[in-house]
Amino acid sequence: MNKSWKSYNTGDFFDELVTPKGSPRASARRVVNMLQKLPQEEMADRRSAAELAIREMGISFTIYSEGKNIDRAWPFDIIPRVIPARDWDKVSQGLAQRSRALNAFIDDIYNRQKILADGILPADIVLESGNYKPQCAGMSPRFGAWAHICGSDLVRDKDGRFYVLEDNLRVPSGVSYMLENREVTKRVLPELFENYSIRPVDDYPSRLYRTLASLSPRDVRRPCIVVLTPGIFNSAYFEHSFLARGMGAELVEGSDLFVGDDECLYMLTVDGPQRVDVVYRRIDDDFLDPEAFLEDSFLGVPGIMRAWKAGNVAIANAPGSGVADDKVVYAFVPEMIRYYLKEEPGLASVPTYLCMNEKDRDYVLANLDKLVVKPANESGGYGLMVGPHSTKAKRAKFARLIEQNPRNYIAQPTLSLSTAPTYIEDKVEPRHLDLRPFILNGKDTWVTAGGLTRVALVKGSLVVNSSQGGGSKDTWIVEDSQ
């Protein structure tokens, strides 16, 4: 065993590759054995090779700092995360089930509102949420699919059980990095692929294309699909461009599109206006259409909501899908699954305390040092408080915030996020991670094999976001027979 692995200790956490006794898990045995046998210098060489590949392939993300946009190389750890297929298939079914229920919920909310009438969840928390868009009432998109692309965040607790942490139904990003991570691993650890049967991930762009094409309002052989980006300054521009290329679709900005007198959507091309059938939009609802939402948005397309409501263009994800992407609504997803699908949830949700309920609120305020407190409506890990890592002043601040606006806060027990061996400087050490699989909903529901694993590179940290010091790993779903 090379020196860098010598002091590896999983501590109190569930480790993805190593058992508490220190031996590799069955599914990860070959990976761990091979890496432990690599001389230390070669480990470092492989890491440099990965860094070089990332620069050459131009895999980057943009951060905004000191008034400037900076393109950063994508942070990547060479040690893959291994999940046995038999475990994954259960998770995957749970995700598909969850996503079907969420879509049924959105469709219900904008139409009959049966779930509210039946008192399964209180009407005011849905209808008074900023994510509920009255402009969408009465719409029923094809196949009842609203959130066509869903990126749920999963974590594993001490016992190794998967929990859904949140459902991202608006414009989830990260899938391009899942694909690029696999490309990089193939380059730098090619020998590992000889001994494993690893489920491929690179069919995502064609799956996405099929899902989007199935939404086309016109029955044509090759519908016109565009990816709508806010532009080069967006942190996920790399991904927008990556997916457009992968699907052979045009990457457009709002100013490239217009709605004609016939209520159809067109893009401006050198051959004249060309009809657009499906818009994969990567801008938020609020910026989508200055006629319907924020008036001063330059990113969107005036009238696109009219075209959508007239059934002349499909928008993915459908406007208004965010209504189910709310941390308060999250608490009710298990109920939704029972209500719409008459099934028991296949995937666990994290127990959630709603500060809007007096009993829950009292409990939260009394246990701030043990809980994670989150605003109902933020993403990217901003504005949350991790109780056990917080200061007295921060807890006082959050107590005030909760009392001022209880609807806007939820709290959850602090999970012990699982870890995986991560190559830090010249040592392999455990680091916490999560997993973001992607679920596609159109005519059918489809789940990626694995997803994007994000890892907190700072020792002990639970924050995995790349904008805040997070890295990533390739994620392998490996067949059990081995």
Next chain:
Amino acid sequence: MTMLSRVAERLYWMARYLERAEDTARLTQAYTHLIMDIPKGSEPGWDILVRILDAESTYGNHYRVFNEPNVLKFLMADLDNIGSIRASIVAARENVRTTRDVLPGEVWEHVNELYLYAQEEAEKSVGRRNRHHFLEQVSTRCQMINGLIISTLCRDHAYRFIKLGHLLERADMTTRIIDVGAGALLGDERNHPLVDPLIWAALLQSLSAMGTYRRTIGPLVEADSVVDFVFRESTLPRSVRFCLNGIRTELAPLKNNEEALRILERSRRRLSRFRVEESSREELHAFIDRFQTGLTDLSDIVTATWFQPHPS
């Protein structure tokens, strides 16, 4: 192949700015060599380089005197001068940054490297010692990028609009280079029978046309034959006629090209009718002025027809 109007416009300007950077580098290079050849007292002033690019008013905002360090800094390194080599490269890069998807990957890499090079070196290269190396690097790198585009890019709309920008800018710059030779710019007092052939030879050099000129016309470098050659030699890639013919080829397959072709034909006719041997230097200068206005009209029509079409 679908081509978004916005993308077409950015490709067109990428090509214009790259060509402008290269041509300005060539012109500056040729002029520096020329000044060294001409006896003290008869050499033309540095102001010509500024006037040739119609940049007197921008220049006046920053400098008072037309001396070598000022003019060269203005042409090579000033970001306030949108026509400077460095500013042209910055603008070209901005246009490639947002159109990377339709270009071969290497184009972005090389444009980005050229940008980093100019950011690093432009300011330091204003003095005579490093100037030659910098200007040569700029024109070589621009040519390499053009070569990449020619040898890898599919002949579709993307190529067509790059070509249009490239040829329009080149036609414009070639006429400006001729204008240096025209007496109207030099001023009669500077016209010198000994100096004249040196100037025309330097101008031919800046167009990479000296060799072809000798083989086609002969060893004697005379004003009228140089002007005629650079205007109308249809086999010379930097001649005005070659550029106009190329523009016609690229316009032909585009939709709604009638207006653009009409304006192009007007310029082509003007060029055919112009008789250099019957014109004074003032008339030559006036012709070039009118011709450049025609090119601006053409660029305006290209913009209105394909880049900013009115949604209908």
